[in-house]
Amino acid sequence: xxxxxxxxxxxxxxxxxxxxxxxxxxxxxxxxxxxxxxxxxxxxxxxxxxxxxxxxxxxxxxxxxxxxxxxxxxxxxxxxxxxxxxxxxxxxxxxxxxxxxxxxxxxxxxxxxxxxxxxxxxxxxxxxxxxxxxxxxxxxxxxxxxxxxxxxxxxxxxxxxxxxxxxxxxxxxxxxxxxxxxxxxxxxxxxxxxxxxxxxxxxxxxxxxxxxxxxxxxxxxxxxxxxxxxxxxxxxxxxxxxxxxxxxxxxxxxxxxxxxxxxxxxxxxxxxxxxxxxxxxxxxxxxxxxxxxxxxxxxxxxxxxxxxxxxxxxxxxxxxxxxxxxxxxxxxxxxxxxxxxxxxxxxxxxxxxxxxxxxxxxxxxxxxxxxxxxxxxxxxxxxxxxxxxxxxxxxxxxxxxxxxxxxxxxxxxxxxxxxxxxxxxxxxxxxxxxxxxxxxxxxxxxxxxxxxxx
Amino acid sequence: xxxxxxxxxxxxxxxxxxxxxxxxxxxxxxxxxxxxxxxxxxxxxxxxxxxxxxxxxxxxxxxxxxxxxxxxxxxxxxxxxxxxxxxxxxxxxxxxxxxxxxxxxxxxxxxxxxxxxxxxxxxxxxxxxxxxxxxxxxxxxxxxxxxxxxxxxxxxxxxxxxxxxxxxxxxxxxxxxxxxxxxxxxxxxxxxxxxxxxxxxxxxxxxxxxxxxxxxxxxxxxxxxxxxxxxxxxxxxxxxxxxxxxxxxxxxxxxxxxxxxxxxxxxxxxxxxxxxxxxxxxxxxxxxxxxxxxxxxxxxxxxxxxxxxxxxxxxxxxxxxxxxxxxxxxxxxxxxxxxxxxxxxxxxxxxxxxxxxxxxxxxxxxxxxxxxxxxxxxxxxxxxxxxxxxxxxxxxxxxxxxxxxxxxxx
Numbered sequence: 001x002x003x004x005x006x007x008x009x010x011x012x013x014x015x016x017x018x019x020x021x022x023x024x025x026x027x028x029x030x031x032x033x034x035x036x037x038x039x040x041x042x043x044x045x046x047x048x049x050x051x052x053x054x055x056x057x058x059x060x061x062x063x064x065x066x067x068x069x070x071x072x073x074x075x076x077x078x079x080x081x082x083x084x085x086x087x088x089x090x091x092x093x094x095x096x097x098x099x100x101x102x103x104x105x106x107x108x109x110x111x112x113x114x115x116x117x118x119x120x121x122x123x124x125x126x127x128x129x130x131x132x133x134x135x136x137x138x139x140x141x142x143x144x145x146x147x148x149x150x151x152x153x154x155x156x157x158x159x160x161x162x163x164x165x166x167x168x169x170x171x172x173x174x175x176x177x178x179x180x181x182x183x184x185x186x187x188x189x190x191x192x193x194x195x196x197x198x199x200x201x202x203x204x205x206x207x208x209x210x211x212x213x214x215x216x217x218x219x220x221x222x223x224x225x226x227x228x229x230x231x232x233x234x235x236x237x238x239x240x241x242x243x244x245x246x247x248x249x250x251x252x253x254x255x256x257x258x259x260x261x262x263x264x265x266x267x268x269x270x271x272x273x274x275x276x277x278x279x280x281x282x283x284x285x286x287x288x289x290x291x292x293x294x295x296x297x298x299x300x301x302x303x304x305x306x307x308x309x310x311x312x313x314x315x316x317x318x319x320x321x322x323x324x325x326x327x328x329x330x331x332x333x334x335x336x337x338x339x340x341x342x343x344x345x346x347x348x349x350x351x352x353x354x355x356x357x358x359x360x361x362x363x364x365x366x367x368x369x370x371x372x373x374x375x376x377x378x379x380x381x382x383x384x385x386x387x388x389x390x391x392x393x394x395x396x397x398x399x400x401x402x403x404x405x406x407x408x409x410x411x412x413x414x415x416x417x418x419x420x421x422x423x424x425x426x427x428x429x430x431x432x433x434x435x436x437x438x439x440x441x442x443x444x445x446x447x448x449x450x451x452x453x454x
Numbered sequence: 455x456x457x458x459x460x461x462x463x464x465x466x467x468x469x470x471x472x473x474x475x476x477x478x479x480x481x482x483x484x485x486x487x488x489x490x491x492x493x494x495x496x497x498x499x500x501x502x503x504x505x506x507x508x509x510x511x512x513x514x515x516x517x518x519x520x521x522x523x524x525x526x527x528x529x530x531x532x533x534x535x536x537x538x539x540x541x542x543x544x545x546x547x548x549x550x551x552x553x554x555x556x557x558x559x560x561x562x563x564x565x566x567x568x569x570x571x572x573x574x575x576x577x578x579x580x581x582x583x584x585x586x587x588x589x590x591x592x593x594x595x596x597x598x599x600x601x602x603x604x605x606x607x608x609x610x611x612x613x614x615x616x617x618x619x620x621x622x623x624x625x626x627x628x629x630x631x632x633x634x635x636x637x638x639x640x641x642x643x644x645x646x647x648x649x650x651x652x653x654x655x656x657x658x659x660x661x662x663x664x665x666x667x668x669x670x671x672x673x674x675x676x677x678x679x680x681x682x683x684x685x686x687x688x689x690x691x692x693x694x695x696x697x698x699x700x701x702x703x704x705x706x707x708x709x710x711x712x713x714x715x716x717x718x719x720x721x722x723x724x725x726x727x728x729x730x731x732x733x734x735x736x737x738x739x740x741x742x743x744x745x746x747x748x749x750x751x752x753x754x755x756x757x758x759x760x761x762x763x764x765x766x767x768x769x770x771x772x773x774x775x776x777x778x779x780x781x782x783x784x785x786x787x788x789x790x791x792x793x794x795x796x797x798x799x800x801x802x803x804x805x806x807x808x809x810x811x812x813x814x815x816x817x818x819x820x821x822x823x824x825x826x827x828x829x830x831x832x833x834x835x836x837x838x839x840x841x842x843x844x845x846x847x848x849x850x851x852x853x854x855x856x857x858x859x860x861x862x863x864x
Contacts, residue, residue: 026727027670027701031574034737037744040525061521069521083513089499092491092715128558131748139601147460164744171569171745173603205457240457271456285522286752297456307464314467314594315601316565317558321718321751 038163038405046402054400057409062250062280062348062381067412071283072344074337078330082323093322095313096306097126097291101325104332105291108248109259109274116266116295123294123306125313126320130246131168133275133292137242138172139312140273140294140305141207145240155207155242156199158182160406162216162244165209180208183218183406188374188386190220192229199233207240212274213258214251214380216244217408221251221379227261231268241265243274249281249342251379253349262293271297278328280381281345287324349379355411356383375411384408468593472832481830485848487839488832490811491715492680492778495845502713502774504767508757518756525740525748527556527721528755534762535721539675539689539704546696550729553736555722555743556750560676560707561594563722567672567703568602569742570735575670576635581605584636586628588612590836592646592674595639610638613648618804618816620650622659629663637670642704643688644681644810647838651681651809657691661698671695671702679711681810683779685772701726708758710811711775717754778842782811785844792853799860813839817859824863829855 036044039058046056061069071079082088096102102124106117116122127133138155145151153176155169166177180198184191199208210230213221222230234241243262249255256263265272271294278289294309296302313319331337353376360372375383387395387407395401403409472488494500512518526532532554537547546552557563568585576583581603587595589609599607610632611624629638640660645651652660664671673692679685692704708719722739726732743750761767790805805813817825817837825831831852833839844852 024727026731027575028726028731028735030578031731031734031738033734034741036737037741069519071520080513083509090501090505090713090715090717091499092709128747128751129749131744131746135746144461145457147462164748167741167745171742271458279522284520286520286749288747288749288751296458298459301456301458301461304461304463305458307466308461310467311464311597312601314561315597316562317718317747318561318594319559319716319718321558321754322716323753324751 042402042404045396049400051400054402055413056402057411057413058402058404059410059413060381061285061410062283062352063412065351069283069285072341074331074340074344075282075284075327078327078337082326082330088326093126093319095310095319096124097320098322098325098329100333101126101289101329102291104329105276105278106293108255108332109245109262109276109293110266110295111256111259111263114263114266119299121296121299121302123296123302123309125292125294125309126325127275127290127292128317128320129279129288129290130244130275130277131164131290132288132317132320133277133290134165134168134242134244135172135316136292136309136312137273137275137294138169138174139316140309141240141242142172142174143312144305144308145205145207152176153207154178154203155209156180156202157209158195158211158215160217160408161209178202182215183220183384185386185388188371188384189377190215190218190222190226192222192226196229196233199230199237199239202237202239204238205240206237207242208234209242209244210261212243212245212248212261214247214382216246216380217382217404217406218384219378219380219382219408220374220384222261224260227264231261231265231270234265235268235270241270241272243272245274246277247280247380248276249345250349250352250381253346255342266295269297271295278324282324282328282331282341284324284327287327288321289324289328352380352412355414359411359414381410381412382408383411468834472834475826476832479830479832483848483851484830484832485843485852486832487843487852488834489840489843491840491842492710492713492811493842493845495781495847497843497845497848499715500713500778502771504761504770504774505712505714505757507770508760508767511760512753512756520752522749523556523752523755525743526736527554527750528752528759530763531556531719531755531759532721534759535706535708536723538678538685538762539692539706539721539723540696540725541686541689541693544693544696546725551726551732553724553726553732555724555736555739556755557705557720557722557743558718558747558750559709559720560674560705561598561720562718562747562750563705563707563720564595564598564672564674565602566739566742566746567705567722568599568604569746570739571637571670571672571703572603573742574735574738575637579603584608584633586610586632586636586638588639588641588645590647591639591641595674599639612645613650613814615816618801618814619807620652620656622652622656625652625656626659626663629660629667629669632667632669634668635670637672638664639672639674640691642673642675642678642692643690644677644812646676646810647812647834647836648814649808649810649812650804650814652691654690654694657694661695661700665698665700671700673702673704675704676707677710677810678706679772679775680779680782683776683783685775696725701731708754711778712754712758712761712771714754714757717757718751719754719758782841785841785849786813788849789841789844789853792849793856796853796857798853798857811840811842813841815839815856817856821859821863824859825855829859831855 106124159179181194274293276291279285360375476486584606610628611621614621678688704723706721793802815837
């Protein structure tokens with residue numbers, strides 16, 4: 001126990017105890033300070049940096065033309081409608097969330113005519129963002145992957161991946177989390193061969209976490225040809241795919257294409273989980289609109305799995321919050337809104353491509369060593385520059401430009417900012433010049449150096 | 455072969471099943487006394503007028519964006535919510551040793567607290583620390599602590615079915631005999647499902663034993679304001695324990711007292727001995743949140759924060775809360791009066807002695823079945839009714855049904 005007692009066995013309030021000259025220890029005295037998560041630390045370092053021209057390029061959001069997060073007028077209008085709608089009542093939603101939302105979220109990924117939907121072997125659960133979806137999926141796997149005993153992994157994550165992923169599986173009680181090689185510094189893209197090698201070595205029934213499109217944090221994805229090879233391997237080795245789809249539509253500007261790997265697995269009759277987010281595609285980050293999709297092999301298992309999912313949700317957050325999901329459901333259920341929204345997503349993609357092209361062009365004009373084609377081959381929110389740890393550190397310490405330690409950044413944060421706004425938004429020219437200086441000064445550990453293993 | 459082929463069906467959640475059965479029932483006079491939410495006298499959910507007003511303000515405020523909230527939540531909500539629980543003039547708050555984590559409703563707050571305690575309380579990852587929940591308690595308490603990793607969840611005596619009141623001796627015995635450092639989940643007010651709370655003197659006795667035996671205090675506060683109509687009165691127990699020097703956790707829910715059931719607004723208040731301990735605790739809680747939902751939802755948090763931090767809106771909100779509490783008190787008075795007028799066997803004082811949304815009627819399982827099957831009045835097998843399900847239109851029918859049931863079924 002952390003508290004000492006006084007002579008009559010009671011522990012008094014701080015004042016009483018101090019008056020009696022007794023030391024009182026907190027029951028929390030042995031709780032250590034948690035290591036800050038890398039993203040929080042990076043942002044904190046940026047905020048305390050007093051340099052006038054500091055740049056933050058590691059943001060997690062999509063930005064509009066003005067360099068700010070925003071929602072489209074359509075979304076704004078729908079939020080207003082919802083606010084004044086007298087038929088909407090503030091009741092507890094089910095633990096699965098809004099049925100209209102889960103239905104549309106499921107159709108968006110799989111396509112309305114997907115056999116799995118028609119055969120009633122798909123479960124959809126509204127979750128608290130993509131993190132909530134991954135957590136719920138992890139809990140389901142932990143409890144039910146091996147009914148005869150507790151299953152603890154292994155789960156395979158790409159190297160690199162979102163830095164919170166491993167922690168989510170661990171929090172669900174899955175300790176055996178491993179990596180497969182993904183980003184290849186030499187090729188400035190996905191090292192498919194190494195990836196396949198690593199997965200060939202994985203034990204049967206491993207869970208493989210895969211990015212369906214717009215890989216975080218590299219922006220590099222597999223080609224369809226490579227997806228086919230990978231699914232063959234997964235079927236052969238009896239792996240269980242757990243897809244991440246945080247930005248459907250924002251990779252290619254095409255919702256079907258961005259979900260293609262998930263549809264491929266479903267069409268092959270595989271069971272899978274897919275964690276979705278609508279944060280980016282709707283600009284609704286704060287509302288935490290996520291979805292966990294579960295495709296089963298047999299419809300006879302649906303009710304049981306559904307009941308167990310409900311049980312997990314009940315003890316995590318009981319039910320999700322509805323506001324954001326209601327907006328998304330309203331858009332996806334209305335053909336005219338749906339089209340307008342898709343057009344909006346396409347223009348976000350076009351803007352993203354433009355920024356990448358400008359960045360690459362600037363680098364080329366400045367004669368920056370190496371090839372920068374990978375910037376435009378990548379898609380979605382993130383971009384992996386290929387800079388190594390020393391180069392990233394140089395940028396941070398000497399140029400006050402903040403990237404993820406693995407060399408990944410969000411190119412949109414290079415956009416021009418309106419006067420008087422946060423310092424985090426700067427012109428591509430500045431960012432590029434500073435990238436260039438990195439290559440000129442650190443010649444030895446230049447572009448071809450491998451990234452340190454994660 | 456599906457990897458899920460042998461997954462068993464989980465038992466249905468009793469209160470959800472009750473509501474589902476009620477929905478399918480076509481009887482004209484059916485009454486649902488199982489629902490866990492407020493209803494107006496027209497048996498409709500109620501959007502608090504202050505909430506409507508603030509929602510409109512939010513929608514029209516172009517300066518508000520849709521970005522992620524910080525991991526620990528909206529700062530204005532966290533501080534205001536803790537103040538509501540501990541009081542404006544709380545010395546603990548002034549000392550800077552009170553912090554909070556915004557969570558998804560009361561459930562989320564309990565879960566984050568439970569996860570923290572399992573990892574860092576009474577050793578590191580000590581899953582064997584006993585967790586005591588009242589007998590009976592909200593049926594989700596068990597699941598939250600169990601899923602957080604605790605292996606030893608035990609009941610403590612609470613409800614005395616014979617005297618239809620608190621089993622004070624039982625509580626005190628369990629407190630005296632619990633292993634040191636055990637965690638006790640205490641309902642701050644309006645105990646769910648019995649509606650029976652300790653008196654201030656009884657709370658003082660509980661506090662004395664818990665202090666002496668080094669037991670951990672984890673308050674569940676889902677009904678502040680809703681129980682008596684007074685925020686301060688309903689927080690008396692929490693404030694007393696803080697004044698007695700306890701370090702404690704308090705899971706708050708704003709689902710009921712703001713009618714924001716579907717926006718999931720909760721807050722885990724942490725009272726530590728000093729700033730330093732508080733900071734370390736919050737850093738670990740942040741890590742836990744990051745792997746659970748990453749950032750909490752913004753909509754409900756803004757509504758509550760704006761309301762609590764604006765003096766006029768705060769007064770308006772307290773009025774709305776009192777409206778709900780008063781309707782419940784009225785239904786209690788009327789139900790008891792009608793049962794007495796009908797000459798219903800037994801005593802019915804407990805109906806008005808109990809407080810909050812729920813009442814433990816004392817009906818036994820056979821009587822409950824009769825109520826449901828023969829009278830189409832739905833209540834939990836424990837005999838719990840939600841007073842909010844009673845209205846001026848159905849109260850006569852319900853009173854008559856109870857009268858008939860108690861007379862016919864033993």
